[in-house]
Amino acid sequence: MDNQGAFGNLTDLPALDRRRSLTDAVHDLLRDAIANGVLGPGTRLPEVTIARQLDVSATPVREALRRLGEAGLVETVPHRGASVVSCSPTDLANLYEIHEVLEGHAVRSATVRLASLPAAERASSLATLATAADSLDAVVGQPDQREFNRLDLLLHRKINALSGNDLLTDEIEQIHRRIQSARIRFEVHLPDRPARSQEQHRALLTLMERGNADGAMTQAREHIHAVRDVVISLLRASEYGHP
Numbered sequence: 001m002d003n004q005g006a007f008g009n010l011t012d013l014p015a016l017d018r019r020r021s022l023t024d025a026v027h028d029l030l031r032d033a034i035a036n037g038v039l040g041p042g043t044r045l046p047e048v049t050i051a052r053q054l055d056v057s058a059t060p061v062r063e064a065l066r067r068l069g070e071a072g073l074v075e076t077v078p079h080r081g082a083s084v085v086s087c088s089p090t091d092l093a094n095l096y097e098i099h100e101v102l103e104g105h106a107v108r109s110a111t112v113r114l115a116s117l118p119a120a121e122r123a124s125s126l127a128t129l130a131t132a133a134d135s136l137d138a139v140v141g142q143p144d145q146r147e148f149n150r151l152d153l154l155l156h157r158k159i160n161a162l163s164g165n166d167l168l169t170d171e172i173e174q175i176h177r178r179i180q181s182a183r184i185r186f187e188v189h190l191p192d193r194p195a196r197s198q199e200q201h202r203a204l205l206t207l208m209e210r211g212n213a214d215g216a217m218t219q220a221r222e223h224i225h226a227v228r229d230v231v232i233s234l235l236r237a238s239e240y241g242h243p
Contacts (some may be wrong), residue, residue: 022056027064029054034073034084035146035153035177036146038186041086073181087182089235095182096228099175100221103160107171107204108217110162113142115211126209127161132158133201140194148194149180155201159208188231197223 016025030050033039038242045065047058054061064130065082068074076082139147153176160169200223207216228232 005191013239016054016056022060023063023067026050026060027055027067030064030068031071031073031177032150034068035149035180035184039084039179041084041185043210044080045082045084047081072178073174082199084181085178087178087225089186092179092182092186092235093228093232095175095179096224096231099172099179100224100228101154102168102172102175103224104217104221106160106163106165106168106212106219107208109165110159110222111208111211111213111216113164114162114208115213126205129155129158129205129208132199133198133205136194136198136201140198142194143191145189145194153177153180158209159204183231186235188234190227190230193227193230197227 005031016022016029018025022206030039030045039045047061047065050061063073065076067077069082071084074082075085093177114125117125132151136148136151136155137149142148151175156176157169157173160172200219204216204223207219
């Protein structure tokens with residue numbers, strides 16, 4: 001993918017919210033473009049080109065790229081500048097493994113902490129999770145899974161945030177976004193995944209509501225592991241000429 005084509009696609013995204021910090025706005029726009037596959041692996045990200053495209057100075061672009069680099073979405077090479085990181089099938093398998101372990105821990109911690117909250121706060125937290133899960137129902141059947149992916153990411157962030165560990169929550173989200181980007185890069189499409197994921201989401205929320213921390217952790221890990229096995233199997237089949 002050449003730079004011009006990639007940056008041209010940015011015009012399909014919402015305009016920057018200039019009521020926010022420009023750095024935050026540029027960061028979120030580029031982050032989402034990478035996660036959605038608009039900016040594919042290896043796409044170069046020259047500051048001047050992005051700044052011109054988004055009608056901002058180079059300063060917020062430079063800071064946004066630095067933060068994306070810290071998140072593992074962008075790499076900077078001396079004399080070449082920044083580009084979207086590439087991801088091999090092995091890298092993707094490793095990301096899934098890390099994701100499974102970290103999210104399992106976060107969900108277990110969230111369930112324990114949820115059970116310790118005052119009744120009203122606990123009920124409010126559970127209602128927030130239920131609302132986030134309900135929003136996914138409306139997009140389960142859509143062929144284009146980008147909106148499902150966005151809402152899925154939001155639900156998992158809300159669940160993990162209940163652990164009370166912001167660093168862990170942020171790390172999991174960054175890994176989740178890298179996985180989404182890689183799956184789009186490898187053109188892995190799982191038409192039955194949204195419906196199955198929703199079943200697993202409901203099961204997870206039930207376990208959390210019941211205070212079953214170990215059961216919730218196991219469910220969270222199985223939720224990720226099941227997708228990992230299918231994705232890696234498809235990639236290996238394609239690699240050996242049996243799509």
